[in-house]
Amino acid sequence: MQGIERNVDERQQAGLSESNPKAWRGRFPRNEIISLLNVNRPFNLAESTSQDLTLGELLSLPGLEDIRNLKLGYGTSAGSVALREAIAEGCKVPAEQIITTQGTALGLFLLAFEVCRSGDEAVLATPCFPPSRDCLLGAGVSVREIKLSFEHGYRLDLEQIEASLSPKTKLVSIASPQNPAGIQTSRADVEKLLVLMEKRAPDAILFIDETYREATYGDNAALESFAGLDARIVTGASVSKALGAPGLRTGWLTVENADLRERLAVAKMNTVISGSGLDETLATALLRNRESVLAPRRRLLAAALQELALWCESEDERIEWVRPDAGALCCLRLRADAFDEVAVARFWDLLPGHDLQLASGAWFGESSRVFRLGFGYLPPARLGPALSALSTVMDAATA
Template sequence: MRIPDFKLERYFAKWEFNAPHLLCTSDIEGWRMSEVLGLADGDGRERWERLTLGYTESTGLPALREEIARLYRGVGPEQVLTFSGAEEAVFVLMNVLLGPGDHAVVTWPGYQSLYEVARATGAEVTLLKLREEDGWALDVEAVKRELRPNTKLVVANFPHNPTGALPDAASWKALFALTEERGIHVLADEVYRLLEHDPRDTLPAGVELSGRGLSLGVMSKAFGLAGLRVGWLASRDAALLERCAAYKDYTTICNAAPSEVLSLIALRAKERVLARSREILARNLAVLDDFFARRADTFRWVRPRAGSVAFPKLLKPLPVAEFCQRLVDTEGVLLLPGDVYDFPGNHFRLGLGRTNMPDALARLERFCDTLEK
């Protein structure tokens, strides 16, 4: 397999552990180990204390799969397959489902692996452009126009990275009705699900809406546990999950035992874990509302409806990549230019899931003041 460099990951490889102030990360502030263990019930604590560092079950710790299944309506643990992060799940699914002669439709801008891994299988990929002027909304009619007789997969990432967009319920259900009718699988990249800024906006999961729907989840985003590297696919297509499990034998084989137990502990305490994430987001959103209101001459944004990222636009006559470079050089604040997504329009990704976001934002504002002198 030959595949282009992952631009976003190469960008973070250069800056993530060198820039003092990260204002573009997509995850929620990470939990400390002691804090996670403090959430453990009796069974979770015992599992941790008695843990043996050997191989684990390739499909995932049974108790963990049971807990993941509880995130969805009508899904059993046998319909969940765990992976070493969501990235592995994407890689495995694309290689199992797609190949030369196949076609996929993928929302864009988006996480590069969602379309480059598909292309690397030999499949043809159509990028479905989301538009700022439409509020980054999902256009089901646009999806329909791109479908072909050989379309095997639609990838829909909502809540969306990097815009924070969320479809209305009618459009979301219409997408699954359309693909079900045509026998097309949908990979619902839902790694930001449960981070809706208004809980009433929470959409049904993809696995709940269609027998061909696959829900992609991970501990990294909503749960603030990126270091565990635990992700999953939930699907009612037993044959497809079985093929994915067999392919996983050639990648990681199984998850790390400590990560599985820590994930189990966190999921059993998910209401407390999610409450912490939502509190951080609500606090930071209020700060951002004030910032963008005051800086309307410099930036424009579509306020995110869910998740821990936004995709504002720089309005100054300065290329966004140059703006981001000068910002990190002078203030040590890292933003992610939209060029990393090969997306036009002078946009950049801004992260709102870290507790020190207000400090980084203050440094961004100080930098903006220098542009006006």
């Protein structure tokens, strides 16, 4: 299958959206993933984060003893030195190559807005986190989507990407591990992709979203960052997912090219001026103590993944799944031989009545037969009951 080009002008001038195709007039396409900010049902299997860190847990970490004396002035354009040093330690690149952003999505938006001009294209691997697609469209970029398949475990399809690359390509965007599937891209595949880019899109930058890189299982160490592998690679991540602190709104980009880094700092200044000094101070302490925070979370994720795997095995006549490599999330699919289209629609209609919340595959560029299930957000005692409720909904949908 070839990549699918979405022309931003056509979509935005028409004012289309998935939820209300005739009425939406925003520059950014509307996506129903926004509902996760407004609804949190008791059996929330839609969230992709680990359990939320509390402010009390964060303030108990070493390094915050003098936070009452923190002056709440403007931050620096690149982000605080202390925070960039803590990020650099985890990415194994020099601190001067880091620029902080309000989450990874803003970083990608600024990158696309700065490196792409009218007529330029971006190649995007999907399914993906919706803002990873929609911020490109909002920045005015023509997007060529490379649809990865459930059947092939959402592994990167280099042949599809090669066919979509051209001299117009200025940005290639992937995630590793992916959202919604939690699948890691190998170093070998990234190196092959760089070769293809050199041949077919020599001016392109490769953006790799590494938001879930540290969300491994049990005693497994964090996956190695792609930062520093090649000057054409820009990575992005945040404290939101593995560390459970999305409320800090602190993310970053690793950018080896000094000229691009300076341009991004100017773009940041003209959009958000700087990061919050309070958020960056808290995020610095969190990152400096990352292993003590991550270790218990990795054990919880490993236990939750095992519980989910057993449930998937018990339900294998009705669902299929792609086991994730990392992250608190994975993709499941309602089997076509068990659910016709009417039953799929009924499945989604029944979820709220059972206090259940799932993330529809349609949000990410998949079909509604697929859904993202987050297995790390609920407390351990509630995951089992939530999966039992999900079985009950499947019973009712096919009754």
